[in-house]
Amino acid sequence: MDNALGFELQSDPILSADEVIGLEKQYLLQNYARYPLVLDRGKGCYLYDKAGKRYLDLISGIGVNSLGYAHPRITKVIQKQAALLLHTSNLYYHEYQGRLAQKLSEASGLQRVFFCNSGAEAMEGALKMARSHGRKISPDKFELIALEDSFHGRTFGALSITGQPKYRNDFEPLLPGVKFVPRNSERALEAAFSDNTAAFIVEVIQGEGGIKPVCERMLKKARALCDKHNALLIFDEIQCGVGRTGTYFAYQLFDPIILPDITVLAKPISCGLPMGAILASDKAAAAIAPGMHGTTYGGGPLTTRVAVEFMDILAELLPSITSTGSYFRMRLTELARKFDFIQEIRGVGLMIGIQMSVPGKQMVLDGIEEGLLFNCTHDTVLRFLPPYILSEEEVDRAVEGLERVFTKHVNRQQNL
Numbered sequence: 001m002d003n004a005l006g007f008e009l010q011s012d013p014i015l016s017a018d019e020v021i022g023l024e025k026q027y028l029l030q031n032y033a034r035y036p037l038v039l040d041r042g043k044g045c046y047l048y049d050k051a052g053k054r055y056l057d058l059i060s061g062i063g064v065n066s067l068g069y070a071h072p073r074i075t076k077v078i079q080k081q082a083a084l085l086l087h088t089s090n091l092y093y094h095e096y097q098g099r100l101a102q103k104l105s106e107a108s109g110l111q112r113v114f115f116c117n118s119g120a121e122a123m124e125g126a127l128k129m130a131r132s133h134g135r136k137i138s139p140d141k142f143e144l145i146a147l148e149d150s151f152h153g154r155t156f157g158a159l160s161i162t163g164q165p166k167y168r169n170d171f172e173p174l175l176p177g178v179k180f181v182p183r184n185s186e187r188a189l190e191a192a193f194s195d196n197t198a199a200f201i202v203e204v205i206q207g208e209g210g211i212k213p214v215c216e217r218m219l220k221k222a223r224a225l226c227d228k229h230n231a232l233l234i235f236d237e238i239q240c241g242v243g244r245t246g247t248y249f250a251y252q253l254f255d256p257i258i259l260p261d262i263t264v265l266a267k268p269i270s271c272g273l274p275m276g277a278i279l280a281s282d283k284a285a286a287a288i289a290p291g292m293h294g295t296t297y298g299g300g301p302l303t304t305r306v307a308v309e310f311m312d313i314l315a316e317l318l319p320s321i322t323s324t325g326s327y328f329r330m331r332l333t334e335l336a337r338k339f340d341f342i343q344e345i346r347g348v349g350l351m352i353g354i355q356m357s358v359p360g361k362q363m364v365l366d367g368i369e370e371g372l373l374f375n376c377t378h379d380t381v382l383r384f385l386p387p388y389i390l391s392e393e394e395v396d397r398a399v400e401g402l403e404r405v406f407t408k409h410v411n412r413q414q415n416l
């Protein structure tokens with residue numbers, strides 16, 4: 001008996017790392033190409049595998065574990081709430097939806113909030129809002145515009161506005177009336193808009209697409225075109241939002257801010273518990289009347305209470321997200337001078353990409369060997385989305401490890 005409860009649980013750990021992998025290979029849908037790492041526990045910015053080896057986590061469950069692992073306040077809140085009430089459904093009230101909605105509304109400048117369980121689900125709701133908004137004006141006003149190389153999720157609506165054929169092709173036909181335009185092409189955007197446009201959907205910083213910011217001019221143009229054609233401007237801040245950039249939302253990096261009609265968020269908001277949300281202006285929210293949208297689990301007392309606690313901690317953390325992010329990029333820029341396959345260091349706050357001229361997959365595996373976790377997106381971009389509590393000492397450790405990873409790559413090339 002190795003737990004503190006005084007009785008054994010059916011779910012207590014019993015398997016070796018090889019047995020874990022074997023069981024998954026036999027019984028799970030084989031849709032993931034997992035890295036060969038079986039995780040056991042975490043503390044701060046570190047994860048530990050079954051053998052007790054330590055890894056500095058620079059990807060945080062793809063931007064989810066915002067306060068790292070076993071954060072004392074988050075652990076306490078989860079324990080307290082687990083003993084009180086986990087689920088109510090949306091038939092009834094509980095204290096935390098309203099408290100969290102108030103915090104998100106004040107942080108975002110958008111008046112109305114809907115809670116759900118994932119990024120894709122938030123995007124689905126936002127698309128329904130856009131369709132309903134358009135339909136109130138004209139039956140032809142259902143068209144959606146999105147960017148090439150975007151990523152908005154795996155459900156049918158979200159996939160329909162995801163501008164990457166590799167995610168879409170196997171599932172077509174998708175939603176009709178979607179147009180894609182290149183990032184930062186104001187001309188193409190203007191040409192795509194008409195009075196039949198219901199919404200333009202954009203990640204303020206493309207994540208999956210390779211940590212690529214959309215420029216201020218493009219976003220301003222989008223705001224103006226949405227106003228002109230009475231379409232909704234939807235920012236997908238699932239990856240770049242909720243503190244990741246050192247501001248509550250990436251659209252607040254601009255001065256003056258470019259306020260959307262709708263923002264969708266997810267990943268970091270509940271510190272590892274599944275939660276998504278739609279934040280909408282009163283105008284956009286008016287498209288949804290009682291009965292038109294809903295969810296069984298969304299906005300439950302556990303996830304929302306954790307998120308209330310998180311928002312409080314985040315208010316104090318924002319300055320250090322900015323400063324640690326700048327320090328990380330500065331150290332990476334220095335490192336890049338030593339390796340000619342590194343083309344660019346991109347990003348804001350703790351959302352950072354290393355653009356390379358070579359594929360990054362092997363480097364991710366070498367990183368694991370070095371005790372460093374990050375991933376590779378768009379084939380040649382190493383992506384870093386560390387916990388918001390990352391320290392400068394941890395950045396130094398990360399950069400030292402990355403230098404060894406890059407040196408390994410150079411040696412491998414020379415031995416070919």
Ligand SMILES: Cc1ncc(COP(=O)(O)O)c(C=O)c1O
Pocket residue numbers: 062118119120121123151152153154203207208236237238239240266267
């Ligand atoms: C920008 C963006 N939108 C949507 C999604 C989908 O979120 P989820 O995986 O929670 O459905 C993601 C996930 O990576 C994302 O990065």
